[in-house]
Amino acid sequence: MADIKWFTLSEEEVEQELETDKETGLSENESEERKDKYGLNKLPEGEQTPEWVKFLRQFNDILIYILLVAAVVTFILEQYIDTSVILLVAIVNGVIGYVQESKAEKALEGIKNMLSLEAIVLRDKQKAEVDSTEIVPGDIVLLKSGDKVPADIRLFEEDRLKVEESPLTGESTSVEKQTEKLDEDTPLGDRTNMVFSGTTVSSGTARGIVVETGESTEIGQINRSMNEVEEIKTPLLRQTDKFGKTISVVILVLAVLLFIAGMLIHDYEWGELLLSVISLTVASIPEGLPAILTIILALGVQSMADKNAIMRTLPSVETLGAVTVICSDKTGTLTKNEMTVQSVVTRDKAYSVTGLGYEPEGEILNEKEEAVDVAEENDLKELLTAAKTINEADIYQKDDQWEVRGDPTEGCLITLAEKSNVDIEALDIQSKIPFDSEYKYMAGLVEESNLKKIYIKGAPDRLFDMADLDSEEREYWEERVSERSKKGERVLAVGVKEVSKSTDRIDHDDVQSGITLLGLTGIIDPPREEVIEAIKVCKEAGIQVKMITGDHKETALAIAKELGITDKDKVTEGRELEDMSEEEIQSLVEEVDVFARTSPQNKLQLVEALQSNGHVSAMTGDGVNDAPALKRADIGVAMGIKGTEVAKEASEMVLADDDFSTIVNAVREGRRVYDNLKKTILFILPTNGAEALLVVAALLIGIEMPLTPVQILYVNMITAVTIALALAFEPLEKGTMSKPPRNPNERLLSPYYVFRILFVSVLIGGAIMWINQGLLAGYDREHLNTITLHSLVFAQLFHLFNVRNERHFSLNDQFFNNAAAFLVSGLLIVFQLLVTYVPFLSNALGLYPIDLYDWVYPVLVGFSVFVVVEIEKFITHNILKRNKG
Secondary structure: OOOOOHHHOOHHHHHHHOOOOOOOOEOHHHHHHHHHHHOOOOOOOOOOOOHHHHHHHOOOOHHHHHHHHHHHHHHHOOOHHHHHHHHHHHHHHHHHHHHHOOOOOOHHHHHHHHOOOEEEEEEOOEEEEEEHHHOOOOOEEEEOOOOEOOOEEEEEEEEEEEEEOHHHHOOOOOEEOOOOOOOOOOOHHHOOOEEOOOOEEEEEEEEEEEEEOHHHOHHHHHHHHHHHOOOOOOHHHHHHHHHHHHHHHHHHHHHHHHHHHHHHHHOOOHHHHHHHHHHHHHHHOOOHHHHHHHHHHHHHHHHHHHOOEEEOOOHHHHHHHHOOEEEEOHHHHHEOOOOEEEEEEOOOOEEEEOOOOOOOOOOEEOOOOOEOOHHHOHHHHHHHHHHHHOOOOEEEEEOOEEEEEOOHHHHHHHHHHHOOOOOOOOOOOOEEEEEEOOOOEEEEEEEEOOEEEEEEEEOHHHHHHHOOOOHHHHHHHHHHHHHHHHOOOEEEEEEEEEEOOOOOOOOHHHHOOOOEEEEEEEEEOOEOOOHHHHHHHHHHOOOEEEEEOOOOHHHHHHHHHHHOOOOOOOOEEHHHHOOOOHHHHHHHHHHOOEEEOOOHHHHHHHHHHHHHOOOOEEEEEOOHHHHHHHHHOOEEEEEOOOOOHHHHHOOOEEEOOOOOHHHHHHHHHHHHHHHHHHHHHHHHHHHHHHHHHHHHHHHHHOOOOOOOHHHHHHHHHHHHHOHHHHHHHOOOOOOHHHOOOOOOOOOOOOHHHHHHHHHHHHHHHHHHHHHHHHHOOOOOHHHHHHHHHHHHHHHHHHHHHHHOOOOOOOOOOOOOOOHHHHHHHHHHHHHHHHHHHOHHHHHHHOOOOOOHHHHHHHHHHHHHHHHHHHHHHHHHHHHHHHHHO
8 A cells, every 4th residue: 555645635535545433443353354464563574694604605705716626626636734724724714704794784673673562542442552563554543742653644633743753754853743635746754644653752642544554654665675775795895806706717727728738748647737736726816815805904994993983894994985975964964963043033133152952051142242141131031031931841961962851942942041141040831822733833821020921932924923013023024034044044933922910821812912022043953063174075085975864955955055065056855856767867966965855765866876877975874764875875874873773784884973074084094995905915916926937937847846735825824914914004195085086996906006916926936936946956845945935925025015105115204104014024034933943833834944044045035026126116106107297
């Protein structure tokens, strides 16, 4: 039935459609039949992935497949040590990935937790308390203040009903409800004759007919759309997948060609040749790369956590560095979701009010921005007294946060009164007219200084009618309302009427005329102070910011302009998007910065349109209504303090401090992580290239292998998890946040990187081959292999300091900035001494305890690599600079 627009039908039409009776409700038999037909009023359970499947998923990588095949072949050839070491490397990679993988999605659980546990319904004319899962379409539900709404309900009776819908619609104020039918194009946030599952009744009572349950409710549809949302791979995962496939094809083709060449040219025994080819395969695969990338991302996660950005998935750290557009909800994200009186206007004066939120800190200032003495401002003092007296809210402090108990709009009026420099007392109310959405005001009879008067506050147009204003006065007040509204303020009017001392009760007839206007209050949901600077930094970094909110367009535009999101007057509403094609939305989303009155589906449409245009999008939000878009975005960013569990679980990142500027810090960290990942690849791959070159040369020349598979694996892993780790701590290079975001489709290895890797591979491999040829006559195989292994390790050790500065001279004033580089260098030297001189380690690796003078060769190779690469960097940098010029 989800295709029926219940809000467009009258109460009688809904009654007929659902075959129910609003006076008697359903019978027990009918409710059981409908339960069989529609199912329970709950959301379907999500399938849980078994832990063993999560672990095995870590091995779903083509490079790991090749390693596992090599392990099988070595096992068949009875090379058990090689088999054990190869399997150990594969398992270590798997364990690291499994440990660091984020927990499975819990968005469904988060949504389920929003549903109420029980509800009052009419069954056979009798009130009955039932479990919310037992509710069916056609049930008559009774609602009161504090209740969670158990299903989507079409109202037919209400008494001053207000519902808190911000988790669903993004509205920052409670929504007044009514029972009349609405137009077909009414957006979700304006469907005032409906209440929705998971929202909360903030005041009043109501009765209504259940029209949708379970998966058919608005929350259920959000849940379903989340399940249907295609999760996209991060740019890094796409790049590494492509890189892995490319390198795998190259390795396999090279291995087959060398096996054929070995059989034809040198007539090797096939088992020995197969071991040599496995050596080549193991040498060419960067086994340590998955582990080191995971560790670098994990360190990035930790660094972001220290800056209040909690990452839920590792690869998302790097994705932040490629973000081109941030789509932000307004309420609670760009704004504080704390209503605040910003301005007060009386008959002849205007005041501004400092301080934000419900905290009673701030001042009331005159037009000269001087603090006013409220005792000398009679109209202002009476306005504050009326606002505090005709009020059912309260503010209180909890865990260093000021919160409101009751309606947020009334709460901010209490805060306003508390900002006065004199005590404002709330007077005793002798009789009151409660707020009613039909009348749009509330009033109270009080006694002060032996005078009786009625204080009243409400919608300005209603009070203007009651005040019997002449045309000039009315024009003055309407201009003041228009001024405040254009600034995104919600305006309330406050008035007073003196009555006779004998009056002891009041009703609506008593306030229809004779009211004296005391003034107006302009109320906003204030922008966060730090957001303006954060948006400025985003724009400098080439990142667009777009506001996508459920709020009204005037408010949204005013806030967007104040924050610097836009300087245009164009706002697009959600209902306009529903009539557009995908192509039209893709064009529109590049031109418009502010989208108002948006539904969950609209938010999803906009994120998808941006992605279709090639953007890498981050979507921020805190409500259930944001969840599908958060999940679909490249980076979903949820608010940690005020965000719902649903929003958090649908996101990749949670802001622990609800601070938009934390996103900028996270983007900065993301760019640093990506730069360091690329430096790591630039560092690790030459080792594999040099090893492969040594193995190929040995096969083609017909000499013994310079390294065994186990020794090759040792070199690859020890350099990856020690000195490569130092690159994770490299600080952000200057000017990085002034550059536009990188292209997410760019290759992981640029042409320069490919050249550099090949150049260093040949340099290291060539230097070691040259030394080996000179030493071949006087050393046995174990001795020679030990010098070769140390030469490879020392070449990488020196090369680390080349890579720390990609194209600039390494011995600069930043040389000592990364203490980790020197710490891991020392650790590596210790490891090399241990595997050389501790017998059980040297035996396991097949190494020889070389003499002191034999260490000259590894040090010479390493120093030569450092010097030659620095010269190459200088030449290449100047050539590139000249070409750009």
